[in-house]
Amino acid sequence: MSRHPLATNTNFRLLFGGSTVSMFGDQFTLVALPWLVLKLTGDPGALGLVLATMAVPRAVFMLIGGAVVDRFSARAVLLLARTANAVMVAALAAMVLTGAISMPWVYVLALGIGLATAFAYPASSALLPAVIEPQQLAQANGAMMGMRQLSMFIGPALAGVVIGTGAHAPTAGSALADARGLGWAFAIDAASFGASLLSLALIRVPAAAKRAPSQHGVFGQVLGGLRGIAADPPLRAFMLYAAVVSLFVGGPTQVGLPVLADMRLDHGATSLGIVMAASGGGMLLGGLFSGAVAKLVRGHLGAMILSFDACIGLALVGLAGVHSTVLAAVLLGLTGLLGGIVQITLVSWIQRRVPREMLGRTMSVLMFTFLGLGPLSAAGVGALLKVISLPALFVAAGLTLTAIALGCLTSPALRGIRAQDAVPQVA
Template identity: 80%
Template structure:
């Protein structure tokens, strides 16, 4: 069916509510994205501790992500999302209060990181599965483009603002913690954004047909059913396995490596970290805007495009080994964001159209697991590895490994031959 000429932002009240709440929440998320690693480094000065905090978020997220997808397929995606975001609001608010009052300690950081990870295990598959319930299939590409463009804009603007908020009065200590006032304000901004998102979600009204069926198999049976469904689809199965590889060699090293790079080698501390992450978000925003043009230029050969782009990303990651200036780090991260932004919109829409609606929550939970579960676990390994190797060795090793794997996968028909026009909906 050809794409609708009417954009869902114009004629769909539910989508406008989802978009508004998602916009505020996405901008708020960037404050915690910058503040949490900076808090750990200021409390401990230890990259390994940062890796452990990221792992504390990743373990419950990884363990419960697949269960979260099954829960979403069983209950209302909106209600699951309401509960998960409400829990996140409480925990981020607790972080803000503890930092501002001087009560923050690493045990509190680990405990709240565990809770945030558990909540996001349900929030991510719920937010992705909610979209087809409120947007017509022919408008999915436009709706995903709008949401991802907004998120990429938040990645562009949010980290820079967060860096400025945290860096206000940089190195001034409160309650013995450097940058405490800025860190507390950053967490408070994110908590407020969650509250705004909860209000808009509560106003969404789903059609009767969007409600889940009552009697369904057990949760673990549903999880296994989702995994079997992916295993029976060779292109989807191959992509999921490849996404896990990318998460390990890109997400893991950068989640630990970039804060350490900003703290030890760049010239403006937390502000440098915000600038670098903002540049990556700006690249993703531009890539998202160009994704339709690029998809036409490659004539729908999504698999080949992804593998070639990831080869380049690996080389850029390796080149971070020689960086000492904020502007150069920002330029390189903008390049990786540009390539990633081109891929994201088309690929998520491909999966949403390819997978049967009653399997979508579980399928997206597997995809989210590869990035949001494995990535931080790899970050924990990277943090520990930095006790044995230097930061340049970490970047070079991860980058060249990714490029080698991506080039090798060009020989795999299951990945190389993924095409955008192969996204016909599958029946349950």
């Protein structure tokens, strides 16, 4: 029996293996960092500021990172960015375990992690098409996204357990109750970066996939990427929609979920890990069902995204009355399921639609909307929680998302986006 073409591609196996280890490691920091801030300060406002401290350099340099990837080697950029991340997460682990951690250091390291991530995300997205054939993109994205969703299902739960083992057991020289578990969580993530770096060092990008040097500077390339998106009406409309959703919903959920686990759920950090795992599990199932659902809706990706986002908003409203970890997990699992259904077809659609020489910049804009703008609103949300209740925050965020999605259903540019439209339309 012949092996699957992707399984015979050494570069893809290395990229997939290293990325898998790194994805699982990332989940430990995603749970541990907000928990660390809440344990150090007890202040949702401080959590919002830390998330914003990561988001500002990520947002500012995300577009530049995409241009750098298009100008140089995606593999080299990814190696440098992940090396920087490994060093900073390892430093975080050491400071927590030795009791040297303090909020100024958290801000400094969060700033550095955000800056490195701004280059890592577009580099990772651009490297995949460089090591496989174009007709294998959908399958490769399915494998990568499926593993990411699996990591989001298993990783947070494991992180919650690891952090929980150190609960109320301060390390020597530290008054932080969960220091031991938090330190272990950061150390696991640092080790995962090491495995990823080893796999990247072994990857060899085919000569045909290397880009010719550009005659324009980095900022000129950034502007060129933005002009390319602006000239593609469906792509432009989706980017604007994603930006609005991230601003008004991303911040409230990123701050609200850790605060919910700390103040209202019954198992602290373990509850946070469980609800994040439920979201990841829902995304995993959504990814598995995405092909069948796309056929069911006959490829009407735009209408599907907007309809599902409207339902996700109502699920967020439901979080306002939650006091049970199980019920919170059910609601987050639902939001993950609906969100996961659209992701594989959406990213593959963009990767097929955009010319290879523009892909790094285009993916950096997409990641800017998802990963840069949302946390920027987190600082404001943290301050807002000092004057409004947590339930009011979830109600406002959920109803805003539902209203935006339903309103955008009236836009032909968004509603008419189809999953199979791989050829750019003329503006």
